Amino acid sequence: MAKVTFSSAGDTLVAYLSGEIDHHSAQYLRDEIDSVLQSRMPQTLVLDFSAVSFMDSSGVGLILGRARRMQAGEGRVVVQQPPAQIQKMLELAHVAYV
Numbered sequence: 001m002a003k004v005t006f007s008s009a010g011d012t013l014v015a016y017l018s019g020e021i022d023h024h025s026a027q028y029l030r031d032e033i034d035s036v037l038q039s040r041m042p043q044t045l046v047l048d049f050s051a052v053s054f055m056d057s058s059g060v061g062l063i064l065g066r067a068r069r070m071q072a073g074e075g076r077v078v079v080q081q082p083p084a085q086i087q088k089m090l091e092l093a094h095v096a097y098v
Contacts, residue, residue: 001025002052004032013042018051026058033066043075049097050081059086060093 002025005016015033019025037045045066049055067077079097082090090097 002029004029006036008040008042011043012046013037013040013044014046014048016048016051018053020054021052021059021062022054022056023058026062029062030065033062034069037066037069041073044078045070045075046078046080048080049083049086052083052086055086055089057089057093060089060095063090063095064093 002017002019002021004018007014007016013036015036017029021029033045047063047066052059063077063079070077079090079095082097087097
C-alpha cells in the first residue's frame, strides 16, 4: 500500500510518496494530495518519489493530474528523486524530474 506524508515551507508543499503506486493506491494518493492542495493552496507542489518501490502508469496519471490542477491555479509541480526504474517510465511519458 502506498502512503503519503506532507511538509510545507512558505508557498511550497512537499508530498513524500512511499510504497507501491498502482491503480488502487493511486486513487487514494490523489484524494489525499488533492485534499491538502485544496486546504493549503501552495504555489509549488513537490512530489518526492525517493521511497516509491514500484509505479505503473497510474503513477504517471497521478503526476499529470496534479500538474493540470496546479497549472489551473498558476502553480507548478516538481517531481523529485525518482528511483532508476521510475525514471525510465517518466522519460517515456515525457515527465521532467529533478
